[in-house]
Amino acid sequence: MIKSSLSRRTFLVCNLVFLTGLSLLCVLPILNVLAVSFSSAGAAAAGEVRFWPVDFNVKAYEVVMKEGKFFGALGMSAERLLLGTLINMVLCVLTAYPLSKDSRRFPLRTAYAWIFVFTILFNGGLIPWYLAVKQTHLLDTVWALILPGAVNVFNIILMLNFFRGLPKELEESSLIDGAGHLKTLFLIFLPISLPSLATVTLFTMVGHWNSWFDGLMLMKSPERYPLATYLQSIEIDLSTLRQLNLTDPDTARVVSNRTGRAAQIFMTALPILIVYPFLQKYFVSGLVMGSVKE
Amino acid sequence: MNKRKSALVGLSVLSSLSLALAACGGENNSDNGPEKPSTAAAASNAAGADAAGKYDPPITVHSIRPVDSTVTYDSGEDISNNRWSEYFKDALGIDMVYDWTTAKNDDYVNKLNVIIASGDKPADIYQVNASQLQQLADAGVLADLTEAFDKYASPLTKKLMNGDGGKGMSSATFGGKLLALPQGSATITNNDVLWIRTDWLKNVGLSEPKSIDDLVKIADAFVNQDPDKNGKKDTLGLGITQGPSPSNGGVADLGGWFAGFKAYPDRWVKDAAGQAVFGSIQPEVKQALAKLQEMYKSGLIDKEWAVKDSDKFGEDVLTNKVGIWYGANWNSMYPIDISKNKDLLNVKPFSIVAVDGKQPVMQAVDPSVNTYFVVSKDFKHPEAVVKLMTAFQEKLWGESSEFEKYGTNANQSVSYFKYPLVQSWPATKDIPDNLDAIRAALSSNDASKLNSEQKGIYTSIKAFNDGDIVTGYSTARQYDAFEVIKKDDLNNQLFSLFYGAPTPTMVEKKQALDKLEQEVFTKIIMGAEPVDEFDKFVSDWKKLGGDQITQEVNDWVASHK
Numbered sequence: 001m002i003k004s005s006l007s008r009r010t011f012l013v014c015n016l017v018f019l020t021g022l023s024l025l026c027v028l029p030i031l032n033v034l035a036v037s038f039s040s041a042g043a044a045a046a047g048e049v050r051f052w053p054v055d056f057n058v059k060a061y062e063v064v065m066k067e068g069k070f071f072g073a074l075g076m077s078a079e080r081l082l083l084g085t086l087i088n089m090v091l092c093v094l095t096a097y098p099l100s101k102d103s104r105r106f107p108l109r110t111a112y113a114w115i116f117v118f119t120i121l122f123n124g125g126l127i128p129w130y131l132a133v134k135q136t137h138l139l140d141t142v143w144a145l146i147l148p149g150a151v152n153v154f155n156i157i158l159m160l161n162f163f164r165g166l167p168k169e170l171e172e173s174s175l176i177d178g179a180g181h182l183k184t185l186f187l188i189f190l191p192i193s194l195p196s197l198a199t200v201t202l203f204t205m206v207g208h209w210n211s212w213f214d215g216l217m218l219m220k221s222p223e224r225y226p227l228a229t230y231l232q233s234i235e236i237d238l239s240t241l242r243q244l245n246l247t248d249p250d251t252a253r254v255v256s257n258r259t260g261r262a263a264q265i266f267m268t269a270l271p272i273l274i275v276y277p278f279l280q281k282y283f284v285s286g287l288v289m290g291s292v293k294e
Numbered sequence: 295m296n297k298r299k300s301a302l303v304g305l306s307v308l309s310s311l312s313l314a315l316a317a318c319g320g321e322n323n324s325d326n327g328p329e330k331p332s333t334a335a336a337a338s339n340a341a342g343a344d345a346a347g348k349y350d351p352p353i354t355v356h357s358i359r360p361v362d363s364t365v366t367y368d369s370g371e372d373i374s375n376n377r378w379s380e381y382f383k384d385a386l387g388i389d390m391v392y393d394w395t396t397a398k399n400d401d402y403v404n405k406l407n408v409i410i411a412s413g414d415k416p417a418d419i420y421q422v423n424a425s426q427l428q429q430l431a432d433a434g435v436l437a438d439l440t441e442a443f444d445k446y447a448s449p450l451t452k453k454l455m456n457g458d459g460g461k462g463m464s465s466a467t468f469g470g471k472l473l474a475l476p477q478g479s480a481t482i483t484n485n486d487v488l489w490i491r492t493d494w495l496k497n498v499g500l501s502e503p504k505s506i507d508d509l510v511k512i513a514d515a516f517v518n519q520d521p522d523k524n525g526k527k528d529t530l531g532l533g534i535t536q537g538p539s540p541s542n543g544g545v546a547d548l549g550g551w552f553a554g555f556k557a558y559p560d561r562w563v564k565d566a567a568g569q570a571v572f573g574s575i576q577p578e579v580k581q582a583l584a585k586l587q588e589m590y591k592s593g594l595i596d597k598e599w600a601v602k603d604s605d606k607f608g609e610d611v612l613t614n615k616v617g618i619w620y621g622a623n624w625n626s627m628y629p630i631d632i633s634k635n636k637d638l639l640n641v642k643p644f645s646i647v648a649v650d651g652k653q654p655v656m657q658a659v660d661p662s663v664n665t666y667f668v669v670s671k672d673f674k675h676p677e678a679v680v681k682l683m684t685a686f687q688e689k690l691w692g693e694s695s696e697f698e699k700y701g702t703n704a705n706q707s708v709s710y711f712k713y714p715l716v717q718s719w720p721a722t723k724d725i726p727d728n729l730d731a732i733r734a735a736l737s738s739n740d741a742s743k744l745n746s747e748q749k750g751i752y753t754s755i756k757a758f759n760d761g762d763i764v765t766g767y768s769t770a771r772q773y774d775a776f777e778v779i780k781k782d783d784l785n786n787q788l789f790s791l792f793y794g795a796p797t798p799t800m801v802e803k804k805q806a807l808d809k810l811e812q813e814v815f816t817k818i819i820m821g822a823e824p825v826d827e828f829d830k831f832v833s834d835w836k837k838l839g840g841d842q843i844t845q846e847v848n849d850w851v852a853s854h855k
Contacts, residue, residue, distance in 0.1 A: 126404065126407070126408060127408055127412075130411070131411070131412055134412050216396065217404070217405055220393075221393070221394070222393075222395075232397060233395060233397055
């Protein structure tokens with residue numbers, strides 16, 4: 001234990017203040033958006049809304065819900081998220097496992113690893129990328145958003161390094177007990193890799209949820225835009241909800257572009273916010289503690 | 295792959311094109327909205343062409359476009375359903391459908407680029423930039439609009455589209471075929487004026503400059519004679535911003551200064567032999583740089599100018615540090631911010647000056663068009679784009695114009711003119727049209743003849759004259775600047791000879807050459823290199839691709855005579 005000297009305590013106080021400030025910086029903007037989405041248009045426009053709604057109402061959410069395109073885009077994003085995450089994770093684990101073996105067991109390992117790393121360093125560029133998707137007839141399908149990025153090398157390296165950090169003895173004993181590589185991977189490695197699996201899954205999900213550029217480029221019809229692309233393609237500040245066909249003057253008074261926009265942003269962020277607590281429990285360290293006696 | 299596809303498309307379309315032209319003769323003006331068709335028809339009947347001819351049954355035009363955050367609507371309207379789209383449906387029988395839109399122009403350009411590269415057809419009618427136009431023209435996938443324009447453009451549209459002396463239309467013409475309609479705008483408004491603090495002038499006992507020597511004297515007095523009378527030597531001379539920007543139309547640029555030496559950097563000018571040459575490498579530039587170096591050495595230019603962008607420069611203006619600079623007409627709105635410093639009321643625009651003391655001084659402008667509207671070759675109604683353009687211009691500036699309905703609303707808060715995709719603006723809108731109309735209204739105190747845009751300007755200037763400085767200053771001084779530009783430049787403009795899409799060597803090398811130019815100019819002004827360094831720059835420029843660019847530009851100029 002560290003003796004709690006004066007300087008130590010000063011550091012702890014400063015650290016606490018600093019970290020609190022940092023987390024407030026992250027949380028407050030979200031709170032502000034949430035408050036704006038529940039406020040009336042006038043209050044939002046006048047900048048009166050801070051962290052608590054002024055003239056509480058849910059009209060903005062009603063308007064957004066009424067707009068069919070939003071749910072179409074939401075559905076597209078959900079489809080992409082589920083399929084994409086599944087495919088990404090399967091490929092990631094199946095690639096990372098063999099690459100985590102050393103060259104004695106897997107002679108061409110280094111060559112394969114370099115092939116993967118190469119794709120991080122170099123890529124064909126915008127137009128070849130588009131042409132490749134077009135020639136494979138994926139344009140305008142959800143696969144255009146999933147398959148080009150199905151192998152995420154960065155995540156593979158992450159998993160690979162985690163696998164390497166696992167005690168060798170675990171693998172050896174499972175092989176001695178007669179398990180093949182598949183059994184070793186799925187019954188021994190994966191259960192003790194939950195923390196890194198959770199991390200990589202989260203990265204993948206957030207990545208799929210947030211990416212908008214490929215949707216804009218590869219989807220021909222706006223009806224098939226995923227949510228992030230949809231939000232990007234409608235206007236950013238002023239005219240959002242006017243574009244959503246706001247005809248009822250009473251609603252127009254309560255719902256402005258700002259409040260409607262805030263409602264959309266929040267509804268978009270919500271699914272990802274919900275995922276965090278569920279993955280939280282996997283972020284536990286020390287799963288391998290005690291598995292090996294030396 | 296690109297080529298093969300376009301060839302196929304081309305073959306299949308040739309026949310349908312002629313059919314389409316014959317089939318879409320316009321008539322049938324009945325059962326439209328009230329009063330609109332009659333006036334529009336009258337205007338076009340006078341023309342003897344059926345510009346307002348309506349498609350019956352109506353046609354659908356697929357289009358794509360960027361719709362940025364500055365596009366705002368009255369309640370109930372959006373980009374696909376608004377007063378303009380209604381009008382196009384009622385009067386022309388054209389139903390515009392946007393297949394996709396983007397919120398940022400960059401996204402639009404990117405997406406269009408990949409579609410063009412893949413050989414797909416982007417839309418029936420769409421907008422492109424100069425490079426994309428060149429690409430599409432080379433690929434041969436654009437409809438020839440020559441005949442459609444002749445036949446369907448109203449006299450007004452023909453006049454307005456050629457209001458820049460035909461330069462825009464010429465840049466859209468490839469091998470004698472008009473392949474696009476240029477989005478025109480004014481070029482004269484790019485000209486520089488000299489912005490000077492008149493209260494400082496009075497304090498140092500000088501009057502407005504008539505020559506470069508006068509200007510140097512003023513800069514000297516502004517530095518050394520405490521023009522703001524605060525007892526401190528805290529003021530600067532001639533304002534320049536980093537870069538430096540050697541052409542006009544910016545904030546504290548050097549375009550006006552160079553023009554005073556008959557030097558036109560970054561523009562293509564005629565040499566004695568009639569060839570197009572690059573303005574930046576002409577000997578006049580060297581003289582202008584030498585004079586700047588002399589001023590810098592005697593402290594008449596801010597020592598830190600090379601690290602100040604227009605925002606930083608703006609701070610110097612707002613904190614009463616600088617009182618003389620070259621800039622565009624809108625400098626009264628930015629960097630000047632009258633709400634932050636009321637003393638800036640005394641900043642006024644003046645004519646730029648020459649080293650030989652002769653006025654007016656000729657400035658060179660770049661007549662390049664940034665946006666073009668093109669029609670896919672396989673679209674059956676290529677003349678629709680001409681009709682859309684004609685309708686746009688008729689409703690804003692024609693005899694049947696309804697500016698308040700189709701231009702901007704009365705308090706200028708919503709700009710309806712942004713809704714139509716196909717549009718082009720008269721080169722003369724600000725100078726002299728708006729300027730003359732407003733000056734006349736101000737002297738007669740009668741605003742009834744003004745359109746809503748002009749009325750807004752009229753109200754601002756009137757407010758300024760009545761003492762409401764914060765509301766009126768920026769517009770009032772902008773129109774003072776227009777007045778100066780009109781007096782100096784209206785009959786006296788020099789146009790850059792080249793205004794086409796970047797040539798192949800430009801695409802490859804221009805960026806590096808521009809950087810070289812900026813470095814050398816900055817070093818010479820700051821005295822880090824002797825003025826003779828300019829001669830080395832000229833030979834470097836030529837060697838590093840400049841000669842090739844010059845050749846390409848001359849070829850272009852020859853083909854666009």
